[in-house]
Amino acid sequence: MKIPVDLIEKYNVPVPRYTSYPPANFFEDTFGTADYLAAVEQSNSEGASNISIYIHVPFCTQLCLYCGCNTHITKDRALMRRYVDALKTEIRMIRPKLDRSRKVSQIHWGGGTPNALPAAWIGEVMEILSSEFDFIDKAEIAIECNPAALDEEYIARLAAFGFNRISMGVQDFREEVLNAVHREVPTIPIEQLVTMIKSHPGMSVNLDFIYGLPFQTAESFADTMARAIEISPDRLVTFSYAHVPWVKKAQQKLEEYGLPSADEKVKMFESAWLQMKAAGYVPIGLDHYARPEDDMTKALESRTLHRNFQGYCTRETTGQVYAFGVTGISQLENVYAQNARTVKEYLEHIDGGAPLVVKGYRLTDTEKIIRRIINEIMCNQYLSWSRIGGEFNQTPGQLKALLHFSNEKLEPFVADKLLEYNDDEIVISDLGRFVLRNIAAVFDIHIGDPNRKFSKSV
Template sequence: MPKNLIDKYNVPVPRYTSYPPANFFSTEFDNKEYIRAIEFSNNEWPENISIYIHIPFCPKICYYCGCNTHLTRDKDKMRVYVEALKKEILMVKKYLSSNRKVAQVHWGGGTPNSLPVEMMEEIMGVLHSNFSFIPNPEIAMECHPAMLDSAYIDALVKSGFNRMSLGIQDFNLKVLENVNRDPSEIPVEELVQLIRSRGDIGVNLDFIYGLPYQDVKSFSETIEQAVKISPDRLVTFSYAHVPWIKKAQKILEVRGLPEADEKLAMFEAAYKILTQNGYKPIGLDHYAKADDELNIALENRTLHRNFQGYCTRETTGQVYAFGATGISQLESAYAQNAKDTNKYVEQIESGNFFIEKGYKLSKKEKIIKHVINEIMCNYYLSWKEAAQKFEVSEDELKNVVELKEGNLDNFAEDGLLNFNPDEIAVTDSGRFFVRNIAASFDPNLKNAAQKFSKSL
């Protein structure tokens, strides 16, 4: 990537895992608004249901983590939380149409596999007993490899899991030690073989670049080792340094974070290694094998994304989130549970939802969301198709996103996209700056006071 473009576009912009981003959510959105939003969602697209289960517990805190976590190994605390979570599922189920089916279940955290096997099985039992599923739904868990063994894998498979994401982060033990992350107990190559021996189970390996003691050479060695293991999908997350939100990240400042140029070089090195070894880039940070359903969806321009990551049209659903800090992503609203685990339990046990904040989208914002999602996921936008979806004229659509003559000229001159009155197509070079391109369709940014991480 040319340095002049890096200097020009490496500025703070939203990640656009949602629109508007989560820092626009309001505390005025309450439990009653959430119930109305659930009921309204029954008549919206997508019809399918995506379920997110948040398990906040971690045996230790990784200093880079930006997630909502709760440091504990206390099984009694976990039991109380699980009982509340099961109750919350049934509370939401009451407002959902019975003809809707689950297309996706995703467990995140925290460390979901820190939960005792029997508690995990109980939660999955509630889902299987109370919902219908589409054929071949995606049921996935983000797993800490240090806490994954043969018995836990067997239990996951028995409960219906068909994808496991292993949070490796780095193979370099010095890097892991300095971010307070335990390495895998079983060598990762053996662990992946163990998972695959249980059937047709998809395996993702997740990595982070931009941590102390990482450099281009060491991170390249990590990615080369990952390629030899041959996961179905691989993610290279850019470390988002937000110490004003996550205080533990200040420790990493003391230990020394790579300079921006070094961090970018790590990204470029990983990109080169992965694409030269048959992996196809998906979005900003994901890679998949050529025959993977995500790559096929991208080629067909039917790729979608939610807070849990990329998904196909078949597994796309409105997201209903359970557990402390879980964010539901409905077609017309977002609703986030509060973060305090103890208060979450108290509220659910009393029969009340525990919505801390949320957001109700206007038709205009749904249009902007769609435009940004198409650019971010499929690198392409047809004004005609988008206008038909929302039953407006193309001129009306362009007015909503405040597209004016000359808005896209800079991107085109820099070789980042091609456009004409009918469509926009992001170039291969433009994929690296897709957050910047997406931001050009976001009227909210003109008066935004919120902080965001840099685009690269």
């Protein structure tokens, strides 16, 4: 796949990343704890019956300069111990509000760096989840890990706790890049860590990389992908670095080294796409790759792929997301809700007997339809008006009228060979994958709000 330069220039504009709709910068601080607790109880009778649990561990021993996540830089084990105890307490607070008949289909530990915690402490939280909830068969239980803090014993303990997917944030193999972005260099080669993970039956591994960092070139990133392919992960992700120094001030430091141009980033995307395809991996959405036999690939083929803040998932593992821990975002049928901003206020409120939700958003019926449409575009590169209409008891004509949509909005994408459409279907081409965010923005009734800032699409 070759992306013409004129398309890069045309579509490299600020648009939401659409990990949620509306995006997180629409959340309102008038939405609080009482609103969330009421929404949790309401969620038992609306939306997906499955439960997806997100555990946020904010701790990192050092700050990676590219990071856009919610982190707390510390090596204070006493603070971490208090935090783990608070997580356990928060889970016990929310559990009685959830219908006992509902089952957990997904658990995701994110950060920060979850494996900054001693493995035994992770096991304590998993024990509570295992004892308090029933699980579907083959629930996905995943954890994000810094490979610099992994070894054979830690991996074995994660497997014993029931984890069946480890996602390692490699970012790049080259020490020059890792040093520039202040990322720890693993002492155990990634190849060996993957072998250790795969030695446990049923355990799979993701490798995550970032392109667009200082000292990366199209040639060096191609070498990175070649080495990654040799390692043979089950899934691989190539994230485009999002430069948002107005949100994350530490990113300003990267400007001193210089960042690859949009054109150079596109070359990285192109070469990775070609290399992964040639190696037999299937492109998933903007940035994921999976093996042909992977459940994610099968979901894409049947156009039933889904995603949430934790990433892509199948319909089987899809559930309403209940988040625990500082800054965790719950994604329920009708609302989004974000927990306390800082570790200090999180601990204070949990110790005081109640969780703290500092902001959130209540979706309108129209926004829920748009969320579903954007999910189809971003996940399945496809849209059927009749299929979506059937879900919301609307005819295709009614949907289009509600969204003030006309086919003329698609014509620029058709002219650039990014998609094709008829009266009922929109099918996005391989080239169109590169501008999925731009295509999704066509359906966004909030796009153009001058009070919202987003990273560029390239």
